Amino acid sequence: MSAWETVIGLEIHVQLATKTKIFSSASTAVGAEPNSHASLVDLAMPGTLPVLNREAVNMAVKFGLAVGAEINRHSAFERKNYFYPDLPKGYQTTQLAEPIVGAGSVELILDDGSRKTVRIHHAHLEEDAGKSLHEDFHGMTGIDLNRAGTPLIEVVTEPDMRSAEEAVAFARALHSLVTAIGICDGEMSQGSLRFDVNVSVRRKGEEKLGTRTETKNLNSFRFMEMAIKKEVERQIDILEDGGSITQETRLFNGDTGVSRSMRSKEDANDYRYFPCPDLLPVMLSEEQIIELKNSLPELPAQRLGRFAQQYSLSDYDARILSSDLATSDYFEAVAELSGDAKLAANWIMGELTARLNAEEKSISECPMSAPDLAELIARLKDNTISSKIAKQVFEACWNGEGSPDQVIEARGLKQVSDSGELQKMVNKIIAENATQAEAYRAADEAKRKKMFGFFVGQAMKASQGKANPQQINELLMKALNS
Amino acid sequence: MTLHKHTLTELKALLDGGKVSARELTDTFLARIESLDGELNSFVTVTTEQARLEADAADAARSKGEAGLLNGLPIAHKDIFCTDGVRTSCGSRMLDNFISPYDATVVKKMRAAGAIMLGKTNMDEFAMGSSNETSFYGPVKNPWDLSRVPGGSSGGSAAAVAARLAPAATGTDTGGSIRQPAALTGITGLKPTYGTVSRWGMIAFASSLDQAGPMAQSAADCALMLQTMVGHDVKDSTSLDRTADDYLADLDKPLAGLTVGLPEEFFPASLDGRIAELTRETARELERQGAKVVSVSLPSVKLSVPAYYVIAPAEASSNLSRFDGVRYGYRCQDPVDLMDLYKRSRSEGFGDEVQRRILVGTYALSHGYYDAYYLRAQKVRRLISDDFARAFEKADVILGPTSPEVAFQLGAKKDDPVTMYMADVFTIAVNLAGLPALSMPGGAIDGLPVGVQLIGNYFREGQILNVAHRYQQATDWHRQAPAFGGDK
Incomplete structure (x- = not known):
């Protein structure tokens, strides 16, 4: 047991899924030619002025409502002044003293099933910077301002997480929340969600927080977990060697797994914040907030509760199936169309997830549609096919051979349930295996049980697996006992 | 030909009456600029070819019955307004090579109304200055006395109008930059209520104070210009969305029933007695026309500088x-790294006064000083607005001097910025409160014009234009032109 306790707080930059930028009408689409989505405002041309995108405000409010936070009826933009080539105005327009979203919280269910609340300190609106491109220009730096002015909310948590696993669980919950309410596309690899982790350690029982470091711009859950674990190790090593932690900003390289110091607190800029005189305060009426509240879809936490109740799922199943909107929607469609939520859950979490993982596909790219899976389950339930055959059918559907019914028909996989036909088959098997039948009849109860399987196997072989297993059992039992 | 002596309003009548063409008028002013501006230095860029094309287009539009309010009237724009395809320097080496890719809203509106742009006028660098001596393009001379400054920062616009090189010009006013040069050159200039004229395309100096306005020979001319300049602009979040005023309709309204407030603080013992007397004489003229004159107090105004x-x-x-x-804009030669690029580009691109103000401003906002300076200054701003609110309970308009002095000698204050700043004492409070105010000629001292300032309540541009117009109907200070270019 370690003598140290880890304390983690996160700052998360969430790119809002607005069509246009926060202060200009340029598109926020990614992947365009450098600087083709940079308007006069984004280029910080002399004389240009910002105009607030109301959609970005609405999305920030939705976030606040989704984490049960206080929505500030009056918030204001300030300028954070510093020089950098990808910051065209020489200041970032952001919120400081009066953020739009106040204190809130997110509840997590950890892997061991326990619950944990992470408090949100606040969330504020701001603009993203452009990108500096160092690779393609020998001895020079290219500047791409397409991203400059993309709306962000920066979500700041309290230092409530106590392990890398908890931090990742929070990050996943936040990802699922912002995608569920439609304010972020959730594309981590594109930088749509970027995590800064503040890490400190302290001796167990100590109340005072240790000196923290901030590791910036982690854009995958795996890197985040790695970076935290490495940083915790690094800090404990230093402290156990009698050293002290320097308050600094660090950069983590996910490929090498190594972090390095970027700048210490002493090098930090004096950002000279002051209220932006080009923008009016953001005012929100009670009606606007109610309207936005009513427009919120079901939140992941609500969905989880509903799944457990409505479909009688275990906590674990409900959590997996409600984790993201695409999976939830798929599950609900299959459950409803097939009329069997338990089977739907089993198939999605078993066969379907295994195949998706094997082919590195997301559920939205799944070649098996929800109605097809529902049809497959229905055939299983009405005894048209056995569960063994069902796996064959699933495979065929996955490979594009058609709907389950088409596959069953084309391949002749329909279960044989005709009692006359089955009786004939049973008679034939007993006749052909008279010795075994003799032995069975002479055996005691315990031995009989073992020997019975042989006859079932022969029947399945003869029917190519299509014989209704229950009927075959009954018929064989009758024939052998007579 | 004496076309150039006419006011904008008179020229409009000539154009509307078919007595003169836009092209003729434009050529007249272009010729005057060509022959006379060498001495004044009031223009940074003269857009001769473009002006002729615009004039021909204006004449063509008129012949089709499509003449806008300002059709065919030549004007000049302060070089702080972005003009599509034309250098927009802001009086700075920093933007000496900057060709704007777009038009400021003010420029666009004037163009749409049919006005012809003669060129871009000289100004203090980034509008920082009260003498037009901080321009990268050299000082502007005052046409009343070429050894004196025209005031600033809109000194080029003021000198050009005073010397009749343009019938009217745009200016901007952050702390008096329209009114003080108007006063020092004997013309009329108006700073509207903050938010009335769009700031889109107007290179920002101090965003919460900057406001564009007209500079011309008379209040009527200013009303004509203002009518076109104002209006809500979705591109400027601080621009106000309100129904349009008709500034021309009430110009002639009699002054009976008007109360004029004289603030005690605008007549300190230290004020030049001759300026105080000319200002009081202006009040007496308004009284003769039926206005009532009362004393008001603006105690916090002393904190405005x-x-x-x-x-x-x-x-x-x-x-x-x-x-x-x-x-x-300007980039230094062969920067060795990013820091060097920033430091040298800015040190070489900006002049002394701009650098001084950047340093002062940076200091005022820095950690540990913000509360003592910036926040405290904002509180003072509130007190000043409250003072005016109380004064406007007693008076409809406020009257006082525009500047405590007449035009001073070039170079007289160049090395004494604080003395220069102190002279802004009568104009600055208006910007801090966001109120409209105009300066008009109200007399002369030793052949140099003296400006008188009228301050109105919010959105009462129409009222102060009316008062100024009535005053100008009864006096002829505004008709006096300098003996420059052989006009006298």
Whole structure:
């Protein structure tokens, strides 16, 4: 047991899924030619002025409502002044003293099933910077301002997480929340969600927080977990060697797994914040907030509760199936169309997830549609096919051979349930295996049980697996006992 | 030909009556600029070819019955307004090579109304100055006495109008930059209520104070210009969305029933007695026309200079950060690294006064000083607004001097910025409160014009234009032109 306790707080930059930028009408689409989505405002041309995108405000409010936070009826933009080539105005327009979203919280269910609340300190609106491109220009730096002015909310948590696993669980919950309410596309690899982790350690029982470091711009859950674990190790090593932690900003390289110091607190800029005189305060009426509240879809936490109740799922199943909107929607469609939520859950979490993982596909790219899976389950339930055959059918559907019914028909996989036909088959098997039948009849109860399987196997072989297993059992039992 | 002597209003009548063409008028002023501006230095750029094309287009539009309010009237734009395809320097080496890719809203509106742009006028660098001596393009001379300054920062616009090189010009006023040069050159200039004229395309000095306005020979001319300049602009979040006023309709309204307030603080013992007397004489003229004159008090106005010289530089220090040598404008030769690029581009691109204000503003906003300077200055601003609110309970308009002095000698204050700043005492409070005010000629001292200032309540541009117009109907100070270019 370690003598140290880890304390983690996160700052998360969430790119809002607005069509246009926060202060200009340029598109926020990614992947365009450098600087083709940079308007006069984004280029910080002399004389240009910002105009607030109301959609970005609405999305920030939705976030606040989704984490049960206080929505500030009056918030204001300030300028954070510093020089950098990808910051065209020489200041970032952001919120400081009066953020739009106040204190809130997110509840997590950890892997061991326990619950944990992470408090949100606040969330504020701001603009993203452009990108500096160092690779393609020998001895020079290219500047791409397409991203400059993309709306962000920066979500700041309290230092409530106590392990890398908890931090990742929070990050996943936040990802699922912002995608569920439609304010972020959730594309981590594109930088749509970027995590800064503040890490400190302290001796167990100590109340005072240790000196923290901030590791910036982690854009995958795996890197985040790695970076935290490495940083915790690094800090404990230093402290156990009698050293002290320097308050600094660090950069983590996910490929090498190594972090390095970027700048210490002493090098930090004096950002000279002051209220932006080009923008009016953001005012929100009670009606606007109610309207936005009513427009919120079901939140992941609500969905989880509903799944457990409505479909009688275990906590674990409900959590997996409600984790993201695409999976939830798929599950609900299959459950409803097939009329069997338990089977739907089993198939999605078993066969379907295994195949998706094997082919590195997301559920939205799944070649098996929800109605097809529902049809497959229905055939299983009405005894048209056995569960063994069902796996064959699933495979065929996955490979594009058609709907389950088409596959069953084309391949002749329909279960044989005709009692006359089955009786004939049973008679034939007993006749052909008279010795075994003799032995069975002479055996005691315990031995009989073992020997019975042989006859079932022969029947399945003869029917190519299509014989209704229950009927075959009954018929064989009758024939052998007579 | 004496076409150039006419007011904008008279020229409009000539154009509307078919007595003169836009092209003829434009050529007249272009010729005057060509022959006379060498001495004045009031223009940074003269857009001769473009002006002729615009004039021909204006004449063509008129012949089709499509003449806008300002059709065919030549004007000049302060070089702080972005003009598509035309250099927009802001009086700075930093933007000496900057060709704007777009038009400021003010420029666009004037163009749409049929006005012809003669060129871009000289100004104090980034509008920082009260003498037009900080321009990268050299000082502008006052046409009343070429050894004197025209005031600033809209000194080029003021000198050009005073010398009749243009019938009217646009200006901007952050702490008096329309009114003080108007006063020192004997013309009429108006700073509207903050938010009335769009700031889109107007290069920012201090965003919460900057406001564009007209500069011309008379109040009627200013009303004509203002009518076109105002209006809500979705591109400027601080621009106000309100129903349009008709500034021309009430110009002739009699002054009976009007109350004029004289603030005690605008007549300190230290004020030049001759300026005080000319201002009081203006009040007496208004009284003769039926107005009542009362005394009002603006006790916090004395704090306006220090408050202004915190707020304006603070905002400027941030507004001017975009001039970094990266995307446009001046870039130093062969920078060795990023820091060198920033430092030398800005040190070489900005003049002394701009650098001084960036330093002051940076200091005022820095950690540990913000509360003592910036926040305190904002509180003073509130007190000043409250003072005016109380004064407007007693008076409809407020009257006082525009500047405590007449035009001074070039170079007289160049090395004494604080004395220069102190002279802004009568104009600055108006910007801090966001009120409309105009300066009009109200007399002369030793052959140099003296300006008188009328301050109105919010959105009462129409009222102060009316008062100024009535005054100008009864006096002829505004008709007096300098003996420049052989006019007298």
